[in-house]
Amino acid sequence: xxxxxxxxxxxxxxxxxxxxxxxxxxxxxxxxxxxxxxxxxxxxxxxxxxxxxxxxxxxxxxxxxxxxxxxxxxxxxxxxxxxxxxxxxxxxxxxxxxxxxxxxxxxxxxxxxxxxxxxxxxxxxxxxxxxxxxxxxxxxxxxxxxxxxxxxxxxxxxxxxxxxxxxxxxxxxxxxxxxxxxxxxxxxxxxxxxxxxxxxxxxxxxxxxxxxxxxxxxxxxxxxxxxxxxxxxxxxxxxxxxxxxxxxxxxxxxxxxxxxxxxxxxxxxxxxxxxxxxxxxxxxxxxxxxxxxxxxxxxxxxxxxxxxxxxxxxxxxxxxxxxxxxxxxxxxxxxxxxxxxxxxxxxxxxxxxxxxxxxxxxxxxxxxxxxxxxxxxxxxxxxxxxxxxxxxxxxxxxxxxxxxxxxxxxxx
Amino acid sequence: xxxxxxxxxxxxxxxxxxxxxxxxxxxxxxxxxxxxxxxxxxxxxxxxxxxxxxxxxxxxxxxxxxxxxxxxxxxxxxxxxxxxxxxxxxxxxxxxxxxxxxxxxxxxxxxxxxxxxxxxxxxxxxxxxxxxxxxxxxxxxxxxxxxxxxxxxxxxxxxxxxxxxxxxxxxxxxxxxxxxxxxxxxxxxxxxxxxxxxxxxxxxxxxxxxxxxxxxxxxxxxxxxxxxxxxxxxxxxxxxxxxxxxxxxxxxxxxxxxxxxxxxxxxxxxxxxxxxxxxxxxxxxxxxxxxxxxxxxxxxxxxxxxxxxxxxxxxxxxxxxxxxxxxxxxxxxxxxxxxxxxxxxxxxxxxxxxxxxxxxxxxxxxxxxxxxxxxxxxxxxxxxxxxxxxxxxxxxxxxxxxxxxxxxxxxxxxxxxxxxxxxxxxxxxxxxxxxxxxxxxxxxxxxxxxxxxxxxxxxxxxxxxxxxxxxxxxxxxxxxxxxxxxxxxxxxxxxxxxxxxxxxxxxxxxxxxxxxx
Numbered sequence: 001x002x003x004x005x006x007x008x009x010x011x012x013x014x015x016x017x018x019x020x021x022x023x024x025x026x027x028x029x030x031x032x033x034x035x036x037x038x039x040x041x042x043x044x045x046x047x048x049x050x051x052x053x054x055x056x057x058x059x060x061x062x063x064x065x066x067x068x069x070x071x072x073x074x075x076x077x078x079x080x081x082x083x084x085x086x087x088x089x090x091x092x093x094x095x096x097x098x099x100x101x102x103x104x105x106x107x108x109x110x111x112x113x114x115x116x117x118x119x120x121x122x123x124x125x126x127x128x129x130x131x132x133x134x135x136x137x138x139x140x141x142x143x144x145x146x147x148x149x150x151x152x153x154x155x156x157x158x159x160x161x162x163x164x165x166x167x168x169x170x171x172x173x174x175x176x177x178x179x180x181x182x183x184x185x186x187x188x189x190x191x192x193x194x195x196x197x198x199x200x201x202x203x204x205x206x207x208x209x210x211x212x213x214x215x216x217x218x219x220x221x222x223x224x225x226x227x228x229x230x231x232x233x234x235x236x237x238x239x240x241x242x243x244x245x246x247x248x249x250x251x252x253x254x255x256x257x258x259x260x261x262x263x264x265x266x267x268x269x270x271x272x273x274x275x276x277x278x279x280x281x282x283x284x285x286x287x288x289x290x291x292x293x294x295x296x297x298x299x300x301x302x303x304x305x306x307x308x309x310x311x312x313x314x315x316x317x318x319x320x321x322x323x324x325x326x327x328x329x330x331x332x333x334x335x336x337x338x339x340x341x342x343x344x345x346x347x348x349x350x351x352x353x354x355x356x357x358x359x360x361x362x363x364x365x366x367x368x369x370x371x372x373x374x375x376x377x378x379x380x381x382x383x384x385x386x387x388x389x390x391x392x393x394x395x396x397x398x399x400x401x402x403x404x405x406x407x408x409x410x411x412x
Numbered sequence: 413x414x415x416x417x418x419x420x421x422x423x424x425x426x427x428x429x430x431x432x433x434x435x436x437x438x439x440x441x442x443x444x445x446x447x448x449x450x451x452x453x454x455x456x457x458x459x460x461x462x463x464x465x466x467x468x469x470x471x472x473x474x475x476x477x478x479x480x481x482x483x484x485x486x487x488x489x490x491x492x493x494x495x496x497x498x499x500x501x502x503x504x505x506x507x508x509x510x511x512x513x514x515x516x517x518x519x520x521x522x523x524x525x526x527x528x529x530x531x532x533x534x535x536x537x538x539x540x541x542x543x544x545x546x547x548x549x550x551x552x553x554x555x556x557x558x559x560x561x562x563x564x565x566x567x568x569x570x571x572x573x574x575x576x577x578x579x580x581x582x583x584x585x586x587x588x589x590x591x592x593x594x595x596x597x598x599x600x601x602x603x604x605x606x607x608x609x610x611x612x613x614x615x616x617x618x619x620x621x622x623x624x625x626x627x628x629x630x631x632x633x634x635x636x637x638x639x640x641x642x643x644x645x646x647x648x649x650x651x652x653x654x655x656x657x658x659x660x661x662x663x664x665x666x667x668x669x670x671x672x673x674x675x676x677x678x679x680x681x682x683x684x685x686x687x688x689x690x691x692x693x694x695x696x697x698x699x700x701x702x703x704x705x706x707x708x709x710x711x712x713x714x715x716x717x718x719x720x721x722x723x724x725x726x727x728x729x730x731x732x733x734x735x736x737x738x739x740x741x742x743x744x745x746x747x748x749x750x751x752x753x754x755x756x757x758x759x760x761x762x763x764x765x766x767x768x769x770x771x772x773x774x775x776x777x778x779x780x781x782x783x784x785x786x787x788x789x790x791x792x793x794x795x796x797x798x799x800x801x802x803x804x805x806x807x808x809x810x811x812x813x814x815x816x817x818x819x820x821x822x823x824x825x826x827x828x829x830x831x832x833x834x835x836x837x838x839x840x841x842x843x844x845x846x847x848x849x850x851x852x853x854x855x856x857x858x859x860x861x862x863x864x865x866x867x868x869x870x871x872x873x874x875x876x877x878x879x880x881x882x883x884x885x886x887x888x889x890x891x892x893x894x895x896x897x898x899x900x901x902x903x904x905x906x907x908x909x910x911x912x913x914x915x916x917x918x919x920x921x922x923x924x925x926x927x928x929x
Contacts, residue, residue, distance in 0.1 A: 203890040215830035218835075283590075
């Protein structure tokens with residue numbers, strides 16, 4: 001018999017969003033060990049607008065007051081203790097929630113961090129950073145993204161990873177199971193209801209070959225894992241209730257970190273989460289754009305830490321960008337592609353409340369190619385310390401960055 | 413390979429897939445004649461009437477009442493930029509400016525579904541990605557988009573690359589998106605110059621900055637033919653383009669402003685006039701207006717690295733994710749040989765379409781959402797009323813038309829289109845289109861399918877409609893399970909036969925053969 005329910009219009013089903021309860025699998029083991037969350041600030045975040053020595057003569061000389069952090073006035077930057085003794089290091093005035101995390105010891109900053117390769121191309125620099133390699137040709141020898149290799153090194157090669165980007169980020173390249181969903185507030189059901197789900201299960205299931213079938217299987221598995229846990233008993237997507245009064249903004253980074261926190265609380269065997277935040281390529285009209293982004297990032301980080309306070313011991317977060325920006329501003333009231341930048345590390349048990357790394361200074365002879373903040377801490381050195389320390393995977397760095405000799409940053 | 417299958421393949425790779433009428437036409441005139449016509453389309457694509465009849469539902473809360481809720485005709489996109497430009501200046505609400513992106517996107521859907529010049533439509537999508545601008549992220553780019561789409565991308569999609577490059581460089585959309593309009597001599601803005609080299613022309617493989625720090629070290633430089641570029645070339649090119657800007661009302665001097673029309677202009681006093689060296693070519697100081705920038709465009713357009721990079725991208729789009737070096741090399745030679753020809757791109761595309769590798773590459777590319785949408789609409793005879801709801805669905809599909817943030821354009825590799833999010837949206841798109849969820853119209857092919865005697869015969873008819881082939885056992889099994897009935901059960905005469913028929917179309921389209929091209 002043809003059941004009428006099965007041929008109800010798709011439009012109606014789409015609107016109602018039938019959950020696929022039959023698929024829900026209970027009792028999968030939760031992640032064994034601390035969880036890694038990476039935040040990628042895409043476009044080249046101007047580290048010298050986030051954290052900088054406001055009294056540095058070269059900083060003052062090369063940038064108009066609008067394009068640098070200031071010691072006083074109504075937009076005075078926030079003073080940071082624990083920075084290099086050579087200057088008055090301060091944080092962007094919109095980033096008070098980050099300052100609080102820093103002062104609590106939970107968060108450390110690494111300045112003059114970046115890649116060893118001198119590329120000023122976004123896409124080359126993002127690829128090197130996310131693949132965790134020094135030179136493009138290393139990609140022939142070292143496969144996939146660094147997060148994918150870390151998952152492999154901790155025995156989670158076949159466990160899902162979660163990304164809030166539109167596609168799979170390069171840091172998870174070659175990881176076979178990434179659930180990429182920008183926003184889970186609407187749930188992630190199978191469209192078309194049970195009948196379509198049955199078709200899809202058989203169409204892509206079992207021994208079906210090819211990339212479409214593989215992607216179909218992976219997607220259905222991701223839906224089984226997460227969608228049922230987003231829903232109330234009546235099948236509707238339950239609105240998320242962050243803990244401890246945490247409030248996420250409706251911004252890319254706010255939605256992303258909110259989704260990550262929500263999935264972390266599901267206690268699934270997911271050990272790696274990758275979040276994207278776009279918009280940092282500020283060649284023009286930088287001051288208001290940077291201020292907005294910095295505020296969004298700091299507020300989202302603040303909310304994320306409030307929300308996950310009870311789980312803080314098991315979560316490690318690292319934020320990075322592909323490069324910093326030019327010391328000298330351009331005449332579009334912006335800055336062009338540079339080199340060294342700032343990384344943010346939030347983890348239990350680290351030497352927080354400090355600015356780590358070696359500050360190379362901004363004198364012309366200290367600049368990379370005479371124009372940009374030099375890189376003194378390789379991103380991989382920072383990540384290696386995070387792996388060996390708070391992630392409790394001391395075996396990982398040698399596997400994730402084969403042939404790379406980390407230098408000490410001082411986080412742990 | 414059966415002729416019908418070859419025809420379907422060619423029309424799926426060189427366009428958005430065949431309609432029943434296309435198949436009949438190619439049967440009559442032959443694939444070769446079809447290709448030759450497609451390579452030289454007339455300017456008028458016959459979609460004017462449909463575009464004139466289309467509306468975008470513009471709805472927002474105004475700052476002062478009354479609120480706006482109207483069906484705005486999209487036909488205004490055919491006006492020149494100065495007629496749209498007021499939307500930038502008047503400080504209108506965001507939806508008023510984004511209207512221009514939505515209008516161009518709706519026209520794009522109409523043309524993808526209905527234009528007989530399918531190859532041009534496919535290449536328009538290619539070039540919009542190659543010369544990406546983000547109209548969703550910047551309202552000024554959105555206002556400039558109708559002109560960019562019409563006079564820059566469409567006008568040159570099968571034409572000459574050097575001419576296209578200058579049309580892009582002087583367009584308001586690119587001037588705003590990559591900030592060249594605010595670049596000034598003294599400390600030039602490098603954004604456009606860098607992406608010109610890296611994304612528009614020579615490409616990342618030719619960025620040799622990690623290997624060489626001085627221009628004369630680049631192999632070939634001392635003979636005036638450097639193999640690639642380094643940061644010094646970017647800095648110098650940025651200087652060359654200072655003064656290239658648009659009429660946006662910027663201040664020139666005390667009480668003197670530029671006009672405010674959105675059209676290109678050149679401001680000599682903003683130009684850095686001194687000598688430059690770009691790609692090992694010296695440019696003397698104080699050249700005539702725009703001469704420095706044009707010289708850069710000549711140099712990059714005629715560079716061998718550009719031929720390889722752009723032809724590699726064309727092959728990737730038209731053939732497979734990993735075209736062979738041999739194919740790219742062969743095609744790059746055609747590109748170089750025709751670099752001064754007005755139909756350089758058409759000749760290049762013809763070389764790709766006539767290659768053995770193209771013929772062998774059946775089902776090697778995962779369709780993008782726009783391709784999936786248009787091929788389904790065309791195969792099933794959906795009338796394709798362009799609606800705001802449909803556009804909203806496509807915006808979430810992973811291919812937001814004219815709304816990709818970084819200047820790379822959407823990735824052209826299958827991994828991106830097969831993320832879990834993208835997969836769910838592919839399913840939603842096909843299921844919803846078959847059931848007219850967004851008001852695009854019902855699939856006319858469903859009528860004949862509903863008239864089949866049994867469910868099994870209807871599955872066969874649905875699959876033949878989409879792919880011209882018999883359904884395989886897995887598909888039949890999956891559909892039987894989905895319906896929960898015996899395939900031998902009668903269909904014709906059932907009250908719900910039309911719904912079943914529509915659903916069969918979408919389910920057949922979920923199978924791998926329809927998901928690839």
